[in-house]
Amino acid sequence: MSAPPKTVIATTPDEEAAIRVAVRNADVSKIHPACVRAAEAHVPALVDLLADPRVSGPIYDLPRPITTETVSEWVRDAQAKNERGECLLTVTPDREGRLITYSRFTIWPARTAAEIAGAYRADAQSAGLGKAGAANSFDWMFNELGVKLICVTAALDNERSARVIEAAGFRPMGEREGVRPDGSTRPSRYWEMTREEWDRRRRLA
Ligand SMILES: CC(C)(COP(=O)(O)OP(=O)(O)OC[C@H]1O[C@@H](n2cnc3c(N)ncnc32)[C@H](O)[C@@H]1OP(=O)(O)O)[C@@H](O)C(=O)NCCC(=O)NCCS
Numbered sequence: 001m002s003a004p005p006k007t008v009i010a011t012t013p014d015e016e017a018a019i020r021v022a023v024r025n026a027d028v029s030k031i032h033p034a035c036v037r038a039a040e041a042h043v044p045a046l047v048d049l050l051a052d053p054r055v056s057g058p059i060y061d062l063p064r065p066i067t068t069e070t071v072s073e074w075v076r077d078a079q080a081k082n083e084r085g086e087c088l089l090t091v092t093p094d095r096e097g098r099l100i101t102y103s104r105f106t107i108w109p110a111r112t113a114a115e116i117a118g119a120y121r122a123d124a125q126s127a128g129l130g131k132a133g134a135a136n137s138f139d140w141m142f143n144e145l146g147v148k149l150i151c152v153t154a155a156l157d158n159e160r161s162a163r164v165i166e167a168a169g170f171r172p173m174g175e176r177e178g179v180r181p182d183g184s185t186r187p188s189r190y191w192e193m194t195r196e197e198w199d200r201r202r203r204l205a
């Protein structure tokens with residue numbers, strides 16, 4: 001279960017409502033032209049992607065075990081939360097319909113904050129896609145969802161994630177316990193970045 005960020009940014013009811021509308025109507029093709037919202041039709045491809053421990057192993061908030069039933073329920077849960085403006089689950093299929101990557105955005109509209117978790121197919125990892133794709137996604141989260149803060153976590157030994165996150169300019173803020181769907185916990189490294197920090201970095205780039 002994703003936990004809201006350590007930093008609390010107050011919002012007005014109008015700002016909160018605007019974020020909920022933005023999440024419901026978000027144009028995910030701006031992340032990547034092939035990126036779409038996950039639907040029931042993607043469940044077999046999601047099972048195929050997530051059954052690979054090189055893909056799902058480092059991610060604590062996925063359903064376990066990975067089966068058609070658990071992944072279907074996970075997709076439905078994301079759709080229900082999207083209706084409330086609190087979640088977005090996306091997939092990027094290749095030409096054969098196999099998924100190259102998935103992303104799950106958790107949004108806390110009352111905190112003007114969001115988190116992203118995701119993974120690339122094993123044969124697409126370590127080729128530079130993650131670093132470029134993450135930067136696109138962070139930009140999209142600030143601009144399309146309208147949040148002012150993004151938080152991210154990674155397993156203590158997930159060096160690739162840490163590199164992707166710190167290359168984008170996130171501030172390390174220690175560790176936190178991630179709670180898995182079964183209630184067990186996983187220690188994670190934790191980072192945050194504000195929209196001002198991201199915009200300043202982009203201006204200087
Ligand atoms: C984490 C993940 C998204 C990163 O994307 P990626 O496309 O594989 O990473 P990149 O190729 O962009 O490389 C990112 C950095 O890690 C480095 N790297 C690549 N392979 C590495 C490896 N095996 N060990 C350590 N560092 C590695 C790269 O050199 C690069 O750093 P640099 O730019 O400072 O040189 C991807 O590997 C993945 O999906 N992993 C499985 C799931 C996962 O861990 N998800 C994230 C949960 S927070």
